[in-house]
Amino acid sequence: MSERLAISRRSLLAAIGVGGALLAVPGCRSAADESTKSSGTAKKGGTLKIAQSADIAPATLFGQNNPNFTLARTVFNTLTQYDHKTLEPKPSLAESWTQTEDGKSITLKLRKGVTFHSGRAFTSADVRFALENLTKDTTASQLKHVALAISKITEVDEHTITLDLAHPVSNLFDLFEILLIVDKESIGELLKGTKIIGTGPFKVASYTPGTGYELKRNDAYWKKGAPLLDAVEVSVVGQSAAMVSSLRSGGTHLLVDVAPLDAASIKSDDQFEVTVSDAHDSGFYIASNVKVKPLDDKRVRQAVAWAIDRDRVLSQVLGGIGTVTSLPWATSSPAYDKTKAAHYTRDLTKAKALIKAAGAGGKTVKVLYNAGLATNAKIAEIVQYDLTQIGLKAQAEPLQAADFLAKLQAGTLPGLFINGHGFGQLHPATLVKGAFPFNADKNASNFDSAKYRELADQLWQATTDAAAKEAADAVNDLLLEEQFVSDLVASSHTFTITKKVQGLSWTMYDYLDLDQTSIG
Numbered sequence: 001m002s003e004r005l006a007i008s009r010r011s012l013l014a015a016i017g018v019g020g021a022l023l024a025v026p027g028c029r030s031a032a033d034e035s036t037k038s039s040g041t042a043k044k045g046g047t048l049k050i051a052q053s054a055d056i057a058p059a060t061l062f063g064q065n066n067p068n069f070t071l072a073r074t075v076f077n078t079l080t081q082y083d084h085k086t087l088e089p090k091p092s093l094a095e096s097w098t099q100t101e102d103g104k105s106i107t108l109k110l111r112k113g114v115t116f117h118s119g120r121a122f123t124s125a126d127v128r129f130a131l132e133n134l135t136k137d138t139t140a141s142q143l144k145h146v147a148l149a150i151s152k153i154t155e156v157d158e159h160t161i162t163l164d165l166a167h168p169v170s171n172l173f174d175l176f177e178i179l180l181i182v183d184k185e186s187i188g189e190l191l192k193g194t195k196i197i198g199t200g201p202f203k204v205a206s207y208t209p210g211t212g213y214e215l216k217r218n219d220a221y222w223k224k225g226a227p228l229l230d231a232v233e234v235s236v237v238g239q240s241a242a243m244v245s246s247l248r249s250g251g252t253h254l255l256v257d258v259a260p261l262d263a264a265s266i267k268s269d270d271q272f273e274v275t276v277s278d279a280h281d282s283g284f285y286i287a288s289n290v291k292v293k294p295l296d297d298k299r300v301r302q303a304v305a306w307a308i309d310r311d312r313v314l315s316q317v318l319g320g321i322g323t324v325t326s327l328p329w330a331t332s333s334p335a336y337d338k339t340k341a342a343h344y345t346r347d348l349t350k351a352k353a354l355i356k357a358a359g360a361g362g363k364t365v366k367v368l369y370n371a372g373l374a375t376n377a378k379i380a381e382i383v384q385y386d387l388t389q390i391g392l393k394a395q396a397e398p399l400q401a402a403d404f405l406a407k408l409q410a411g412t413l414p415g416l417f418i419n420g421h422g423f424g425q426l427h428p429a430t431l432v433k434g435a436f437p438f439n440a441d442k443n444a445s446n447f448d449s450a451k452y453r454e455l456a457d458q459l460w461q462a463t464t465d466a467a468a469k470e471a472a473d474a475v476n477d478l479l480l481e482e483q484f485v486s487d488l489v490a491s492s493h494t495f496t497i498t499k500k501v502q503g504l505s506w507t508m509y510d511y512l513d514l515d516q517t518s519i520g
Contacts, residue, residue: 103168322491366415
């Protein structure tokens with residue numbers, strides 16, 4: 001089996017000089033060790049009860065959407081799954097693969113004996129469907145650009161498929177990691193949430209929109225001995241404090257992304273643990289609509305970057321989970337650069353000088369955020385205060401979730417906006433070609449730059465380590481200079497659990513992997 005990438009992930013890590021350092025967070029469990037905890041003698045049976053703050057959105061399963069973390073890998077499988085320590089792709093529904101030396105063709109050998117929950121056999125036709133579905137205008141995915149680069153799909157036989165590419169792509173396995181293999185016969189019902197069928201360890205037994213859903217063990221699952229659990233119940237609990245109360249009372253066993261300060265309240269209780277994901281793909285940022293004055297002047301955007309107290313955001317809002325940064329990358333990314341990540345610190349003198357040079361003193365800027373996210377609301381308070389210290393009239397303005405997201409996607413947020421992003425943990429091309437805040441082709445800031453598009457394509461299509469490093473360095477320099485997005489903290493998703501839960505795992509996109517999870 002060849003696991004050759006268009007760019008060798010491991011050699012690129014070495015070339016750029018990045019280690020695999022993980023965040024050290026007092027009172028939190030190390031994800032690197034715990035996510036692989038052996039459950040060979042684990043108790044079988046039982047129902048795992050999970051609480052999350054927002055309902056799943058089946059129509060968004062083709063890209064990363066946080067509320068789907070509990071659904072994506074429990075009901076579905078992907079072609080490959082990254083090893084957390086080496087970042088090398090490992091077999092899942094694809095047992096092996098061979099890739100041509102020019103990186104323009106890959107042949108996948110698919111696993112035999114796999115069936116969908118409906119009983120239908122999984123074949124290469126299902127992979128074709130999943131890939132072609134991703135290219136539709138109606139399908140949203142951060143990896144759509146990779147699917148669109150596939151020029152030809154050949155079903156060699158029922159369990160062999162060849163993909164020919166228009167050009168080499170460095171993040172092909174990022175696509176394979178996120179591409180859920182869905183049942184093509186019920187795709188319409190999947191989008192409506194009325195029938196959700198995959199090949200994964202659990203079947204959807206029931207789903208009540210806005211309330212939650214129930215999963216039952218898939219006795220025909222292709223992994224022998226898995227899953228250990230009989231069932232999983234997922235409840236939607238809107239308030240973070242209520243989630244913690246449910247955990248304390250024994251009503252739930254696992255909380256997904258509880259507010260950091262609420263999670264901190266149980267760190268000292270030896271019955272519970274806050275597990276920090278080693279994917280480190282949760283970045284918090286403030287961005288600018290560059291069509292709105294005075295944010296059309298990059299000196300003002302740079303002043304904002306110098307003004308924000310990142311350390312305060314980290315400690316007072318995120319409970320110390322993460323590291324302050326000026327770049328969007330996790331330490332696992334080949335584009336991570338420790339020196340450049342420390343470029344912007346709080347320096348009010350520099351910020352004031354830039355505001356004066358831009359003639360922006362006394363100008364009004366809106367600071368918009370999703371009112372339904374307590375974390376972003378607290379960041380907005382800090383940002384508003386810090387900007388007033390450099391002579392801007394900052395006005396924090398909450399928007400309802402639907403309104404905020406609609407304006408974010410349309411690029412019509414009228415000022416600065418606070419949000420979170422992912423896709424900083426794997427290949428950097430996925431972020432600059434797909435993550436909406438940074439997409440070089442179209443982004444929420446309306447930042448339009450031929451140079452940025454050129455660099456993004458160079459990073460995406462690089463065929464040597466030297467070319468990839470050069471492109472990554474240039475992208476970092478451009479991001480630091482233009483500041484249409486100002487990253488504040490590189491953080492992580494968390495899983496807050498009772499210690500009865502053993503063998504918890506997740507993918508590098510933070511989708512829960514419950515194949516070997518048990519309740520002691």
